[in-house]
Amino acid sequence: MNDPNGLVYKNGTYHLFYQAGEWPRRWDHATSTDLINWTEHGTKIPAVEPGDTAGISPFSGGAVIDENDTAGFGEDALVAMYTGHHYGDGFDAAGIEDQRVAYSTDNGETVHKYEENPVLPSDVGDWRDPRPLWYESDGNWRMVITRVSPAENRPAGVEIWESSNLKDWEYLSTYESGGEPWETPNLEQLPVEGTDESAWVVSMSAMDPRRVEHHIGCFDGTEFTAEKAIRADHGFDFYAPQYWANTPENRGLYIAWMNNWNYAMETPDNGWQGEMTVPRTISLVDGDDGPEVRQHPASELTEIRQEQLAELSDKQITPSNADQVCSQEASASGPLSGTDVDGRTLEIVATIDPQDADEVGLRVREGDEQASIITYDAANEELRFDRTNAGEFFDEGEYGVADAPLKPLCDGTIELRVFVDRSSVEIFANEGRKTMTNLVFPDWESTGVSLFADGGTATLEHLIAYDLSTES
Known part of the structure; x- marks a missing residue:
């Protein structure tokens, strides 16, 4: 179609x-x-x-x-x-x-x-x-x-x-x-x-x-x-x-x-x-x-929310080792550690204060060697979506990384509402000021979700995540 x-x-x-x-x-x-x-x-x-x-x-x-x-x-x-x-x-x-x-x-x-x-x-x-x-x-x-x-x-x-x-x-x-x-x-x-x-x-x-x-x-x-x-x-x-x-x-x-x-x-x-x-x-x-x-x-679309997987407030996001990107180890000690935020069909609503971090973001459909990466570049006021390691088909070529200018909200935070599906990620940022829609084709086993910060410490002011599927 x-x-x-x-x-x-x-x-x-x-x-x-x-x-x-x-x-x-x-x-x-x-x-x-x-x-x-x-x-x-x-x-x-x-x-x-x-x-x-x-x-x-x-x-x-x-x-x-x-x-x-x-x-x-x-x-x-x-x-x-x-x-x-x-x-x-x-x-x-x-x-x-x-x-x-x-x-x-x-x-x-x-x-x-x-x-x-x-x-x-x-x-x-x-x-x-x-x-x-x-x-x-x-x-x-x-x-x-x-x-x-x-x-x-x-x-x-x-x-x-x-x-x-x-x-x-x-x-x-x-x-x-x-x-x-x-x-x-x-x-x-x-x-x-x-x-x-x-x-x-x-x-x-x-x-x-x-x-x-x-x-x-x-x-x-x-x-x-x-x-x-x-x-x-x-x-x-x-x-x-x-x-x-x-x-x-x-x-x-x-x-x-x-x-x-x-x-x-x-x-x-x-x-x-x-x-x-x-x-x-x-x-x-x-x-x-x-x-x-x-x-x-x-x-x-709120009607398709099934189980609430987690709700978090006032959590620190500390810098992670770059070598841990796209690995399950990256989320082992992060704010989502110990929660049930995991899956192929999710809605995630997060408000993040970058504070002194250069970059802060969210990885979805994460596996040992895969992740679809949503990054906010605080220094350049830019939102990016990276699917170069999101599974088959896309690579580091012309269609690997999408970007959009995005100024923070008046209180300095960024707000993300993310819909994750079997083969797509749709992002609504800063109360609908910017949107970003991309296909991804990850492995079936890639279901992890993690938060990250680089160059400094950010604060997760609030996050709530829902499962959107009744399937196991």
Whole structure:
């Protein structure tokens, strides 16, 4: 699997369509009432196999609930927009891409392709990932699509279109990328906490290098104007995010594909290839330089906590011998010694005061020769994640160490909320100011957790750890 598609909420159910299969790709469907437990419903938008004409693979797109039946498919119909990628006998990255509609009147149980597709024909490629949204100010629809490469009379960037019925669309403007290839766009209006204002956010995936950006600014119904841009996640494995449409209270709820196209097809075979991040929320808070982004795991994730493994306060973290890194000996006398903090599926929330330590951090999925290492470099105010000795596949090459600038909180501490899973580590730092998402492929036996400090002594002000699995 790869990109999340057609994310929409209806009558207590979260719908998640997604890109499935190696090639040609299709839309599969899953639903959940709690964002934790998901029920698979199989393929809903299949590919058209090549015959006398090129086949068509349904690439990424978004969905809405058409409450007022503007499209004529039925009241409260689930209407999806997707890209039709035309291909021959094999994958053709340069194939023509047009925009299409599918709909469901039974909550996604059956999905029908609109018989008059494409609603936006095309004779060029690199034009994809439509995401419609209801624009309340005008009482009609808008849609964002990325033009990855410039075309005749159209620059590259996020295009904005308008429609009254989700079928007939009029081009309005392009938020230009300056030549950088973008894809999988979102356009969301979010309140700015602590004010009576709101701001618009364009979130998209930049293809070189692979990353996601949030561009914050103004949207007047025709044009988007950015005031600032920030990186959404500083790990290697966070891409193609999409927001759920129609959520109560405009939660800013979204999810991303946890992988990277630069190596996605070569990752180890664990019985799957591709997975989603945990659902997270994005919010805006008032800052000195305009709205600032905060990201948090969806509140529902507290429900997957099983046994509380430990809770510690006011513990010293003393320097450790460098030769003990990635060994079980490293934790023999540390603050977690004698606790039950160990496992493959964990949530760890820790507040650490670096004090006079140069570096302080946390090792997870630790074994005799392995560890996934989260380090805070106090001198350089930098958060790092090192997976060069985290198991197979990753090494000291280009994708071994991820980093992010991170200033301490006003009291000098750093706060980490870490989700450890069988093949991933997701970090939310300093109350959601920075996030970092990375795959790891450790040995099954690598389950240890330890704290460390180098160059001085740090204080563990508080730590609480939970097991997230009922399995042994």
